[in-house]
Amino acid sequence: MKELLKVSIIIPVNNAEKTFIQCVDSVLTQDYKNVECVLIENGSIDCSKALCLKYAKQYTNVIVKSLESAGVSEARNMGLSVASGDIIGFCDSDDFLEKNAISLVVNEFLMNPEIVAVFGGFNTGYIAANNCIIKEYRGISEQTISAKKALQLTIINDSVMGSVWNKYYRAESLKDKKFHNELSFCEDMHFNAIVLNSMKDTCSVRVISTPLYCYMQNSSSVTHNEHIMFNKNDELKYITALKKIDFDCKLDSKTKSLLKMKMACFAIDYLENEKIDRNKQNKLIFELKRNYICLIKNIFVNNWKKNIKRAFKSLFFFRRGL
Numbered sequence: 001m002k003e004l005l006k007v008s009i010i011i012p013v014n015n016a017e018k019t020f021i022q023c024v025d026s027v028l029t030q031d032y033k034n035v036e037c038v039l040i041e042n043g044s045i046d047c048s049k050a051l052c053l054k055y056a057k058q059y060t061n062v063i064v065k066s067l068e069s070a071g072v073s074e075a076r077n078m079g080l081s082v083a084s085g086d087i088i089g090f091c092d093s094d095d096f097l098e099k100n101a102i103s104l105v106v107n108e109f110l111m112n113p114e115i116v117a118v119f120g121g122f123n124t125g126y127i128a129a130n131n132c133i134i135k136e137y138r139g140i141s142e143q144t145i146s147a148k149k150a151l152q153l154t155i156i157n158d159s160v161m162g163s164v165w166n167k168y169y170r171a172e173s174l175k176d177k178k179f180h181n182e183l184s185f186c187e188d189m190h191f192n193a194i195v196l197n198s199m200k201d202t203c204s205v206r207v208i209s210t211p212l213y214c215y216m217q218n219s220s221s222v223t224h225n226e227h228i229m230f231n232k233n234d235e236l237k238y239i240t241a242l243k244k245i246d247f248d249c250k251l252d253s254k255t256k257s258l259l260k261m262k263m264a265c266f267a268i269d270y271l272e273n274e275k276i277d278r279n280k281q282n283k284l285i286f287e288l289k290r291n292y293i294c295l296i297k298n299i300f301v302n303n304w305k306k307n308i309k310r311a312f313k314s315l316f317f318f319r320r321g322l
Helices: 020-028 048-058 072-082 101-111 147-156 187-197 237-248 253-271 278-297 304-320
Strands: 007-013 035-042 062-067 087-090 115-127 133-138 143-146 167-170 204-216
Touching: 007 020, 007 048, 007 072, 007 101, 020 035, 020 048, 035 048, 035 072, 048 062, 062 072, 072 087, 072 187, 087 101, 101 115, 101 167, 101 204, 115 147, 133 204, 143 147, 147 187, 147 204, 147 253, 187 237, 237 253, 253 278, 253 304, 278 304
Parallel strands: 007 035, 007 087, 035 062, 115 204
Antiparallel strands: 087 167, 115 133, 115 167, 143 204
């Protein structure tokens, strides 16, 4: 394969010494070699910074920049400012790229010069009792779609997700685009929405079913802490981010309806957590009532069986009179 296209992989690094080597090695040992690994060390108090500097000294294609605990969005923004690749991808420091992922992505861009992005399938990884990684595949059928359709899938489809780590963009499509550093959840979905929403109607996105990435489940993640999941106004941060997408993007009626459906889904899913206090529950019920009709309109979109269960659960929450 001609290695004319340079690929930059941006990795925010914060207290990642336990997973750092596996993550960075998964980038540097790809069979496609025209790769730039951009490490943004972000106020770590463990050995992460030393590991970053060690790799930069050992590999000429590793770039290291440091920030003082500015958050993942600011780290990714710095990565975007220094990345020099023709294609831009992302990786989280506790995850890793699957073998040959980059060559598969580059091949799609070479075979389809009209596309502006490649979305890939991914594996969800779990550490088993014997310390081996068990993987569960997530992905959808291969297709070439419009940027508008790609935005809808990013918002609603759990096998596409709002994450940036299973998406690769042509660098020119990310010019002047930034992650919103006031969002602490779904900031990557917001970024994807801004990018895809800015694309012309003629732009296409290639979706491939091959898993390009392994997302490692972490039970200690902040997404499992119900207290961190809500802002100071007791609003679920996922819903805050979706409202920000609605505000910042010019969405057509279909995409807006799917966005509101997603708000309803988040509300229902978190209402099942009995640890959430009454005020937070009331906020979720309020959002559910506002967006319930969009759930019903789109009930057969994505996971229809789960959506039907959500619809019935909604009636239970309504009857409870929270």
